[in-house]
Amino acid sequence: MNRRIRLHRVALRYGATPILDGVDLDVASGEFVVVVGASGSGKTSLLRLAAGFVAADAGDVRLDDAPITGPGAERAVVFQDDALFPWLDVRDNVAFPLRLRGDARDARRAAADAQLSAVGLDGYGSRRLWQLSGGQRQRVGLARALIVKPAFVLMDEPFAALDALTRAQMQVALLQVWSQHRQGVLFITHDIDEALLLATKLVVLAGKPSRVSETIELDYARRVLAGTPVRDVRADPAFQQLRERVLDRLFDAAASPGAAP
Ligand SMILES: Nc1ncnc2c1ncn2[C@@H]1O[C@H](COP(=O)(O)OP(=O)(O)O)[C@@H](O)[C@H]1O
Ligand SMILES: [Mg+2]
Structure with missing residues (x-):
């Protein structure tokens, strides 16, 4: 069955501090959506909204057509500290x-x-x-x-604590698991290379408060699954250019007027 988590015009603040504003994000079955953003940009908050752990201050968060009001068995969550x-x-x-x-x-x-x-x-x-x-x-x-x-797997920087080699192995292992069952994945990371490698849809979160600055469809994950070695994928000039483009987005946002230090 084709299912969808949809965040529409979502805003979230903690106390008086706005964290997210006007965020639109869709995760459908079979999509591997990666959200990349700087530390403190509200990535975990975004995942918590989709998981139903917190409620939005504005906009709506839906599973298929029903508002998400709490956690559900169809949305499994994987944290960095494995709990x-x-x-x-x-x-x-x-x-x-x-x-x-x-x-x-x-x-x-x-x-x-x-x-x-x-x-x-x-x-x-x-x-x-x-x-x-x-x-x-x-x-x-x-x-x-x-x-x-689960129909969806929500992952918050799951590999951040791993050494580089193990991390690379886990990325490929995760893609293989996903390719068999085609869940909808929402994967959070601050690592641009990881984001580019895994995503079928890359969402760049930037600004203060954060919004979706860019959404890019990618096919590196499919190439890896088709057997292209990860190092060849990373060496692709288009991959390098995309990395620069995403970095620019993150830096521009950090340097823009009104951005917090
Ligand atoms: N429960 C909370 N109460 C108050 N502030 C919070 C809470 N959770 C996160 N924050 C703040 O909101 C901002 C975004 O946090 P978070 O979503 O964890 O970002 P990220 O995962 O991108 O690092 C940070 O400045 C963080 O300190
Ligand atoms: Mg986080």
């Missing part, structure tokens, strides 16, 4: 949403093992979290998000 439960093994962490839902033990264990293998952690079910690397823990977090077969 896993250290007292549970890997399998039970992944199966946790199914336990909440009341699934039988054998069914949820089988589902967890299948999901672990889908994220490249075949056979890790009985491990403890402290036996895993940072990248593996992120895979566990991803598996736990995906196990309820």
Whole structure:
């Protein structure tokens, strides 16, 4: 089924400080939408709006045609600090949403093992979290998000704490998982290269308060999925030019009159 999260003319402020103003953003099934913006530009706030953790001060946030008034099982959220439960093994962490839902033990264990293998952690079910690397823990977090077969996955800088090599591996692993199920993805990052590589639709957030400064359709993710090595993709002159263009957007916004220091 084709589904859509839509933010329309959204404004958000904390106290008297406006953070977002007039933000339009669409995430449909099968789209990999990446929001890139400077630190403090309101990226996490945007994700929290889509997740239903906070309400907009103006405009509207909808899932299909209904206003989003809170979190929902069709929108899974993955955070940077993975928020896993250290007292549970890997399998039970992944199966946790199914336990909440009341699934039988054998069914949820089988589902967890299948999901672990889908994220490249075949056979890790009985491990403890402290036996895993940072990248593996992120895979566990991803598996736990995906196990309820969400229509949307909302990810807030999920790879920011990983070393460069692990991060690159996780980016490709995420694209592979997404290509199989074609969820709608809303992925937040301040890393322009990561944004360009993953996005089918790149949304540049800039200004004070932030608004959508540019939306760019991209196909680097599809090229990576088709087997083009990531380093070849990054070396493409068009990729380099796009990186400069996005950087300019972010810097222009920072330098514009009225921008906070
Ligand atoms: N709950 C909150 N209360 C007050 N200010 C907040 C809150 N959350 C975020 N902020 C502020 O709003 C701005 C945007 O934050 P955030 O959405 O986390 O940006 P980003 O994720 O792009 O770094 C920052 O200046 C931050 O300090
Ligand atoms: Mg943030």
